[in-house]
Amino acid sequence: MPSPDYCAIDFGTSNSAIAIAADTAGHRLVAVEGEHRTMPTAVFYFADADDAPPDVPAPPRAFGRAAVAAYVDGYEGRLMRSMKSVLGSSLVDQTTDVGGGRAVKYLDVITGYLQHLKAKAEAEAGTTLRRAVLGRPVFFVDDDAQRDAQAQAALEAAARAVGFQDISFQYEPIAAAFDYEQQTQHEELVLVADIGGGTSDFSVVRVGPERARRIERKDDILANHGVHVAGTDFDRRVELASLLPALGYGSRGKAAGGQPGREVPSAVYFDLATWHLINTVYQPARIAELQSMAGFYGVPLFHRRLMHVVRERLGHELAARAEAAKIAVAAGGAHRVQLDMVELGLAMDVDELQAERAIADDLQRIVATAHETVRAAGVPSERIDALYFTGGSTGLRLLTDRLAAAFPAARAVRGDGFASVATGLGLDAARRFSTA
Missing domain, CATH: 3.30.420.40 (ATPase, nucleotide binding domain)
Known part of the structure; x- marks a missing residue:
């Protein structure tokens, strides 16, 4: 056969x-x-x-x-x-x-x-x-x-x-609900939180042993909602807040006429912190434009570091180190990011409080999206029996603690972050x- x-x-x-x-x-x-x-x-x-x-x-x-x-x-x-x-x-x-x-x-x-x-x-x-x-x-x-x-x-x-x-x-969150359903002993309402690299998706799904035998499950799906904020956004926020200030992000130009200098243009830093845009910074015309901006910088060292990163194509390495820092502080504590490839001896410290501040707005949007999903399902939040976490970004304790606190009556269950979907x-x- x-x-x-x-x-x-x-x-x-x-x-x-x-x-x-x-x-x-x-x-x-x-x-x-x-x-x-x-x-x-x-x-x-x-x-x-x-x-x-x-x-x-x-x-x-x-x-x-x-x-x-x-x-x-x-x-x-x-x-x-x-x-x-x-x-x-x-x-x-x-x-x-x-x-x-x-x-x-x-x-x-x-x-x-x-x-x-x-x-x-x-x-x-x-x-x-x-x-x-x-x-x-x-x-x-x-x-x-x-x-x-x-x-x-x-x-x-x-x-x-x-x-x-x-x-x-x-x-994807409905698929995760089907995975969760394999371990249920009775009918439940589950709120699936599928938070990966690109999106935070939520679904309210009715699951249970009898329902699992059905082919058509449309009536069991009470609501879906999502927001395009997730792990890569956290990485970008951490990089901008903790690493890129060493290259001039958020710094100011030279003071003149008793007035403080203007903040240096930030577009290059946002591109350097966004994986699929990093390569655009390496284009010859862009490099020439950035070189011409030396006069904008009140601290010339920042501009020199930036140009070294751009000319040596170190943007992806910076992004990878920001991601590693996020992972390292996910369970609390601090992490020192070595940046010797930018400048010998250069290092930046990242701790959980810094990370929390960096991603606070993103966390708020994600929790609000979860609440909106439950409201769309037409059920009170206390009726949710289980909150099922899946997706690689649910390894971030700051995030899962915030979601669990938003639905205190629900039992928090962790799936396989990378394989549940x-x-x-x-x-x-x-x-x-x-x-x-």
Whole structure:
């Protein structure tokens, strides 16, 4: 009997996974990178084709942890992360330089990554996969239905380009609810908090052993809501607040006429702190513009550090160190960020209080979105039985403590931060396709 030809894909901002049908009932997550069943959503384009793995088709690339390792090891090329963030933006159809005299469309970067996931899954399944359930955030783009629809259409186009013919979408927090449902003993109302790298999504779902047997679950989904604020936004806030002041962010120009100098232009710092915009700072015209701004800086050292970062293309390394600092202080305490690559001996301290101040507005928006979701469900907050946390950013204690305090009657339950959505999507795919 041929293997089922369906799968489920969790294409995340920070990490991704793919599930296929199991030999027995149910499904399993594919080992996409060694023994790992999730992998970073990252692609590294090698400037020199001789540096690329021999089994990777052109253009020369590495994926996941191998992509990050290639960047860390200093290979010439371009690291692409947070590709999901370009869906729904004007960037998706634009081309970008990836080194070695090559340029690719952002959508082709996504397509190549999906092709890599699909190939891994087909090798394990032993068959060609033609049908797929893809996860999607509640909103790719906040408050813009047209761009949100365009984002889903772009992701569907990428999926069709790699050979999927029958494609369905499921909201990621609903998939997480299906995962949570496997451990329920009786009917419950669960508020799923799926907070990853790009979005914070919430769903109120009625779950239970009897309901789990149904194929059609529309009536069990009471409300969905989301906001385009999550882990990469936290990273950006921490970098701006704690690291980039050493490069002049928030500083002022020279005083004149008894008046304090104006704040130096901040656009370059926001771009340096946003993964998919960092490469724009390295363009020759942009570098020339930044060099001409030396006179804006009251502290010339700040400008020299900034220009060193731009000329040496250190923006991605700064962003990675900001992310590491956020993770390090997630459980409390402090973390010293070494910035020797900017200037010998330069280091900045980041503690939990600094991080909390940096992301306070984002936390407030996320909690408000959770409350709005419950109100939209038409149930009082005390009726929520469980608050189910999934997504990589739920490892941030500041965030989960704030959400748990907002729903004190609910039992806080932690899922697999990186695999709950993929597991739930696999359950959904089995319901949709196993009888088709």
